[in-house]
Amino acid sequence: MEPWLLEILVCPRCKGDLVHESEPEALVCESCRLRYEVRDGVPILLIDEAKPL
């Protein structure tokens, strides 16, 4: 994932900050308790496809 992108993206649901996780790469919203997958460097920021923490 492009480094500059990490600093920009927010949770599509609550628009709050996302935490970047690695191995496997993911973006986590602590307040929504959702984990968004990153596949081959592409963040999948679809609320319906996020996994509950």
Added chain:
Amino acid sequence: MPSAAADVWASGDAYEPYIGRWSRLVAREFLAWLGAPPGARWLDVGCGTGALTEAIMGAGSPARVQAVDPSLEYVRFARRRVRDGRAAFIVADAQALPQPPRSIDVAVSGLALNFVARPHLALAELARVARPGGIVAAYVWDYAGRMELIRYFWDAAASLDPRAAELDEAPRFPICHPDALAALFRDARLRDVETLPIDVPTRFRDFDDYWRPFLGGQGPAPGYAVSLSDECRTALRERIRAALPVAADGSIHLVARAWAVRGTPA
């Protein structure tokens, strides 16, 4: 009633010869109309195979571009095509964007708004992420009017099969008119809303060059074409062939019109 959600949008390779080759021409005209300054932060919503993103990378001289689409397959296709560190691709829904408020200078959407289930939500999101004084803009095909390559298809299909009228993009996508687009933008509290018709020539070498992309299954009309029996598809093909204006050398010259709309976030 068939819904936009049922339309197939997954294969970039099949989309390119059908619409991609023409949408690139529209993208160029659209960007010239916007006249956005270089060094801007862009967002391309519903980037599909990346036709508009690619045009922005060239003519737009952007600082960076975020391109989003709900289809991972399209995003992968666009990413392979646009290899540039200033561009980033994200799978996201136009109605729930993952960008912070007022973080974008130019928020655009090409040939996508009519496929969003609730366009007013998408517009609210575009207006939210764009900075005050920036640009929010979009374009869609003029399905009911001069998007001729598709118009010939549905007019012929409806004359053979009453069911086809339900799939025709013209009645399904009432926002593809300048008045409706302007209303959509004004409802999102965008100011100085303007619309513009963008006509591009669509020249086919021969009938096969016109017809073959309909067999790729991408989008409403090709989806309908591939759903037919061989016999019905042949009848449709011949009905279209008879209606199209074919030049002496066998080529077919049509026009594809898109309606563009722009507004300024308050």
